[in-house]
Amino acid sequence: MESFGFLLDGFVTAATPLNLLLALIGVVVGTAVGVLPGIGPAMTVALLLPVTYGLEPTGALIMLAGIFYGGMYGGSTTSILLNTPGESSSVVTAIEGNLMAKAGKAAPALATAAVGSFVAGTIGTLLLAFFAPVVTRFAVSLGAPEYFAVMLLSFIAVTAVLGTSRLRGFISLAVGLTIGLVGIDSVSGQSRLTFGVPQLGDGIDVVVVAVGIFAVGEGLWVAAHLRRKAAEVVPVGRPGMSREDWKRSWKPWLRGTAFGFPFGAVPAGGAEIPTFLSYITEKRLSKHPEEFGKGAIEGVAGPEAANNASAAGTLVPMLSLGLPTNATAAVMLAALTSYGIQPGPLLLQRESGLVWALIASLFIGNLLLLVLNLPLAPVWARLLRLPRPYLYAGILFFASMGAYAVNGSSFDLILLLGLGLLGFGMRRFGIPVLPLIVGVILGPRVEQQGRRALQLSSGDAKGLLGGVDVATGEFVLSAIAITAYAIIVVVLLWPLIFALVRRVLPTRVEAAVGRLEEELHTDLDLDAPPGGTDDRVPEPSLSRSSGSPDAPTGLDTTDSPDSSTTSKKELR
């Protein structure tokens, strides 16, 4: 176990008094900001980036790790204590969590979320420490053609699998790629899309894009729809759990972790699917299924663990391949670049000390969160009552300050406003923001690798499919590149394939889709009698969704109107 030695070194770096203090500040500030309604983990990291600017990279990363887990934890506190769900990853936690809170059980709900986050975060970080070097070893063997194909795959996965509308996902990606094109082309030295503006020569800073889209865009969007009457906050005492609560929580924590980590680690896995899978699994396995829909502790413990484990999982591709798979990872990558660190397969080799210090501080941050958050919960609950004008004015204020501090130039503020309006429009028109950010970050790198692949093959298009073996001088196809392209084709053609499969196997698939659909509706429709039609056809939906890589699309299609209506009729 070479990783173990590196990890110990990481702890030595992370455990100096200064770095511990930075981790502590990160965790506290991250939680405080993440708790605020309307501020998800991605925006928390984006808004707090400037705080890390004055630090050297190691200290900055350690603080960022604290902000990251703090922001995650803060988000789930909000969703339990407010009667409106916030970001999509904590929607499932909010279902039972908020019901528990309303039933006077806010304390055990917060406690099971906190301990579950700790368990999942710790196991997830351990898995990260194990898998990151493994994936890196694989990643450094990749040449330009393979890397090009893998990054294209991650584009398609983030765009076509997540979200409800593929078309709008691709629109977002294309706009992101356009933003990524701005600047002087590094190979030929020609200006692209700079319109003669000298400040655009270096391109648009990714941090400015992230802050603009996540913070300013969100602030303006909420301002346009601000609730007249502030959402109701459930009062809370000091969180704690009874022996019974522990007994009912520990298995869901572990199962949630098992769902969350793998989904987080693959491109386009996200947190939505594993939290949902965890929820339906717990509902099925629970000894108290009648409590689901009225506030069952398993329904908080499992999804919350899945959410955190998924967050740890996203760090695997982020650190080992430089691929962002969710919005928070995208902002973290932007942060890395702003510290002058080049993300990608060589990161773990070149910046080994830094990465292991980051991983070690994830453990430390996680522990600090647990110690701090149980006693501090009433304070966080009070933050939820912050007057909304202050909250959203504060977002614009800190966003401007942060964007200005990147380069000390007011030109960035003009970009920030433009990007904020873009983010506003995207929210209005249902265009997801994640593909845009991924496009901005990966676009230039995809282009670079593609051009490099074709340089190696002197312009022959098959240079994208493999390379010349140095030893034999013969052209060898790359299995990795071809597999990646094959998956891309399957994902893109999935709606067609799905339609075809449905024609061939009408009843079974319809039943499966119907099951998932029913499940979603009974769970989200809180007035429906709990339990419902649960035991009728339990197998298809779960087996279809849990293992296979097409699971996300399977869920996705339940939204398509034709399939849902027909299958519902079938079931009734």
Place this chain on the structure above:
Amino acid sequence: MSTAPSVAQPAAAGPAAGPRRDLAQVGVCAFLLVLGVVVTVQALELTNQTSIDPLGARAVPLVVGIALVVLAVVLLVAVLRGSRPEQEAGEDVDLQQRMDLRTVLLLVGVFAANIALIDLLGWVISGSLLFYGSVIALGSRHFVRDLAVAVVMALVTFYGFAIGLGVGLPAGILQGIL
């Protein structure tokens, strides 16, 4: 891609969705079309040195530009066939009420004022105005308290960043006083 529009209408399954089209989306099509044309035209002005760089600086912008134009057309078709966007929800977002464009425009105005003033007046003054203006635009009516909060926030961030973190925010006309 041709099947995308049918996947793109989750709202149709819900009870709230009516047959009404959301024609404001045509504006998105226009935006994408203009952007696509600009990117394509710019790409065509680039030159390629094929010997050392076969793909060149032109290929990717060309692909992106054409993709934007194609997406604009596909979205237009989808919109005309009744595709509706799923607007983003959130803790403080009430999608039932009409969009309050007045507040948004006020905020944009305040933000733009900050851009114009930050280098001249410095962060302490322009940041205070940014916060104060935003709070009032968002509906707060505690004029004195809000101003005090704004000034304190601007001062704290200015000194916090300058002393604690070594990141300089502009002092502007208050140079020498602060």
